[in-house]
Amino acid sequence: MTLTATKFTPEVMLSAPRRMPGVPNPSGKLALYAVSTYSFQDHKKSSQIRVLDIESAASHALVEDQSASEPVWLSDEEVLYLKGGDNGTTTLIVRHVKSEETEPYEAGCIKAPISNVKVKKLPNGAIAFACSALTTPDGEMFNPKTEKKPHSTAKVYTSLFVRHWDTWNTENTNSIYYGLLEQKDGKYSLRDHKLTNALAGTQLSSPVPPFGGTGDFDIGPEGLVFVAKDPELDPAIYTKTDLYFIPLKSFTESSPPFPRIIKTPGLEGYSNSPVFSPCGRKVAFTRMRSNQYESDKPRLLLVPDIRNPDKAEEFYATADGAGGWDSRPESILWSHDGSKLYVTAEHHARTLIFELPSTPSRTTSLPTALQTPDGSVTSLHLLAAADDSSDDLFVTTTSLIDNSCYSIVHPTSSPKIISSASKQGKSFGLSRPSIDTITFPGAGGAYDVHALVVRPSDFSKEKNSNKKKKYPLCMLIHGGPQGAWLDAWSTRWNPAVFAEQGYVVVCPNPTGSTGYGMALQDGIRGEWGGRPYNDLVRCFEWVVGNMPEVDGSRAVALGASYGGYMINWIQGQPLGRKFKALVCHDGVFSTLNQWSSEELFFPIHDFEGTLYDNREAYEKWDPARFLSEWATPQLIIHSELDYRLPITEGLAAFNVLQARTVPSKLLMFPDENHWVLKPENSLVWHREVLGWINKYSGIEHEQRLAEQVDELRVE
Template sequence: MTLTATKFTPEVMLSAPRRSPGVPNPAGTLALYSVSTYSFHDHKKTAQIRILDIASGDSQSLVEEAGASEPVWLSDDEVIYLKSGGSGSTTLIVQRVGSPEAPAYEAGSIKGPISNLKVKKLADGTVALACSALATRDGHLVNPATEKKAHSSAKVYTTLFVRHWDAWNTQNSSSIFYGALEKKDGQYSLSGDALTNALAGTPLSSPVPPFGGTGDFDIGPEGLVFVAKDPELNDAMYTKTDLYFVPLKTFTESAPAAPRIIKTPGLEGYSNSPVFSSCGRKVAFTRMRSNQYESDKPRLLVVPDINNPDAVEEFYTTPDGEGGWDARPESILWSHDDATLYVTAEDHGRTLIFQLPSTPSDAGTSLPTPIATPDGSVSTFHLLPATDGNDTLFVTTTSLVDNSCYSTTHPHANTYTVISSASKHGRSFGLSRASVSSITFPATSSDGGYDVHALVVRPSTFSPGSGKKYPLCMLIHGGPQGAWLDAWSTRWNPAVFAEQGYVVVCPNPTGSTGYGMALQDGITGDWGGRPYRDLEACWEWVVGGNMPEVDADRAVALGASYGGFMINWIQGQPLGRKFKALACHDGVYSTLNQWTTEELFFPIHDFEGTIEENRAAYEKWDPARFIDQWATPQLIIHSELDYRLPITEGLAAFNVLQAKKVPSKLLVFPDENHWVLKHENSLVWHREVLGWINKYSGVEDEQQLVEQAKELTLE
């Protein structure tokens, strides 16, 4: 990383190289990753595929060309990646590592865009390949570039799901395609020069939109496993996804067997993260219980023999059905000998790796234990070759000060070794771990019985005991079943606010994940109740002498999504008068409008019924009920492609503020969804947000004084 900054600004963060998680080769000597960089000078992005030497930490460029993406290992020294071409086609390119005399070559060409590439070497030396792509109702690959264009833009629907996330739904759906790469005369080629749709002739769709990817399916020597929504239930109303198995022997079968469902009686919610064991006969995955709760607790399950899919075993079962492990397992990895499972889960503001025996009978009631990883949160992890019979993991982490760190972790010794940090552990940004801490404070006495945790980020110039005071910046997370993690973000990065001159407090109140299901589920039917009181308790703890460096008279608060709801709710409550300025990104103006969203199971669960069944709950927590109290200056940000919270929510809030003559500002992005993803738009977002809060907190005046002092010094 060549960037070195004396101050961490939005420009520095957004233009810094972004590394993907690293993936080791089978020998464990090299790691493959991609890196992209955006130039605000040239207004364009460049990308590379790079190779990291795991022993030395040195890296070198492998591929640097437009359209190259999704590299994966074929062998210890061969990489395959996708290259988008003309007319919407995709080419499979193979590149040998460390052999400049061996040019890259084409292994096949697909007449349409594909993504989520995965490969698996089979016993006969061929390589099974799977990917995802859009398919028509009759199972054919969709190529938008060559599709016949309609003469009208009209859309007609007679059933729910009309749009999702940021797109209007069509009859096309995501599907999994497979094929085999055969090696002849030293080069791989796609058998039959075509891929087969594993879901053709079925009503199934996978990966599950809008965020499904390679984690929704896996390749094993016996075939494919994947998750898909239940076609008998409406996608807008239910979360139920099932796990399926498609038996395949050669991955050249042109007519695969029908997918076989993996039944899990009593668990009817999301299925996720299916992964074959090292031997290829077993499958581990997670599944939720409720079919209308997207944030229900995932249960960890295993299929001991994929050819007997009816025999599924669950870990940590309890008579009441709640499960004995009060955590939310996510990604899963099998040990080399299949005796151990490594599983990620959130825990008090971090994502950690836990280990446990791979069978429920061996696990018993002894709960999983975390293993040592670097500061921050785990993004991905992979097995390296065993050393002295012990597993070693290659781990990618990020933290509040470090945007990418690769390390090796040794579960048997509970130690880790850092290989490479893209930002030199934050030093390239002028950041350090010394700026990061956390606080714990009690809930209000009326709620009682639990403590609330918050992450804290202070300016890099902060000096304990100096007497200098900094305005408080309170960040409120979305979800609401989510959490602030010790992890990197280019959308809501606490360090960006801290480096402006704030003490940033990121509370994880009722509704937050990673603190047990009781705290998380406490928000159900209580959106503006316990979570709001937890934020009040946070305020009182911070300004009550526990953080003397905080200037409460210049405090600001910001939030997005549910955090945006909370900003609008705070506007109408006593806490709203304690802030000098507020900022609301894609927030809820009125909970009575929740049925303008796309995933209707969300309000059905959180408000305990449809609006017809429980209108009182929607009305009780409606921020619009209290607009007579709105008085604090507020910035409203909303995006027109946010179909989860339509643009009218932002417009209504802004119109109310303007009509009341409350200082307010509206920032709109016509080409963004629930998040602001484009670099140039993100820079505008940061400039507007920081400009707004700095104006009302007095930070703007402080910055002007610093600049004037510099000018006087120069004179």
């Protein structure tokens, strides 16, 4: 499944194969991954499960089936995957990697959809199996295909959190199920053909929606650990999720013990990424301090003995509670001997792997970053080692030019690239020299701001030294607002797509951005249109004054979510007159409408209180205060299923622009949420967005002239 193109276009990006992170088998000789491709000719998606030979980098298709998903290793040469049925059932299929030698077989059948599969080989040779499924109030798996259809579509609510992300909430919630896969006569089968609900009768729900998955729980020889929202707190107001432990001896218990909470005094926010140690007695995980700040700094913690959950130790703890490591740890991997942890965290527009001792008392210095390929780490796994003192990691990365790269990373040597889906961007006509970074003084000159720069693939500093050729500026403003532009691949906001149209793309990480320390990130609180806006003004001025290849008189700016808010804010400010066109995707029209969102803890934190107790804070940075200044042509994009920022925010902005006779256009998707994910919709999105900015920047005129020249040459 390969794709080669001389020019990187939206069609190329959206139809290119999308590889999932690779997972090595127990011996470390093979890696398993899923890949999908979309054809705009056939208007169909195709999917494969593939096996990669790590030494030779050759791969072959193991399964080619649209209904097959979530492959996991059962042994060195056997793979289990899920196969969905038309009636909502899920079959567990086992297949040998040498598929031509043996036929796949069924290891069990579940009468409902399941997902988030994890397996763990137990000391007795059996395999513990865990997954998640939507569950009814009586603790049974929910199958929408067999559900009795009501005569009315009415929904009645008497509490907060009536909808989330893109779904109206119901009584059904996520739950974790477990079972045992036993081998008989050379074949695996699910014992008693059933799974047990680990959370039945607990009022707990895991994984945590909307984005929770396998990272929300783990299997060990002692049982299950998982994170779940505190059932005593309103999920619309508080972010608190706790870590729980369920002791299991055989994974065949029909009535599991009640979950035991892991106590973390002083830390009351999100818990994430629980991982058992190799010995199965310890658990490492992350937890935030604030229970109303979704982007608070995660702290790394250790449970020294899971059988004694009353004790958890914090790494880099400080007396003031701020924590000594000013980074945001995410995923966690134990070393073979359990003496070290490998932890991913953002750092200056990349996601890196950091190494540290696995015992908090031994962390006398800050973690060191391992050498990894260009870009950002998305997944890491241990490879088999001759002895427990050596750790080789199988790492998946992406970058601004490469959508998937598998490599072997060692703590003390340079990484070895095994396989790149796009040959390090060459298949797309992209290359590393087109990527650059700049640093400029932020608002007030008290700090520096970092930005990524992506130039067209045909740009040459040598050829451009005469300064005759200038490229219009395309400024991309990220969402979050506690987020960042990373050296990482995206099919929704890919800077290279814009650069290949003929722009110099600048992606600033202003106040509020992650990966540059908590002072810069937290500086946006109560400052939505303040420091971040001034950073962007400084960015524009620095680029125009220091990058001679940039034409600031033909600049355009685009943003989504908080970036969409900033577009609307810029529209009413002096910077708005510097741009020829603006694009606002799912943006905030008025901050006074933030309580139409679902996660109310977000505005409560960022605007320093509730709408009714601190209304002036919401009014201060309200883009709707400056509607009389709106004058720059603007494209508005919004979707009906966006419950984070309801579509009325987009409609209001569009109506104002139209009423003021400002050139404007509305693009609406009735079947998308905060993100545009469906390939055909995404293609329309790109065509409309590029068409809009190209029209006002003059690139459309240049493209037409070039086409006319080509036609004359042909004649």
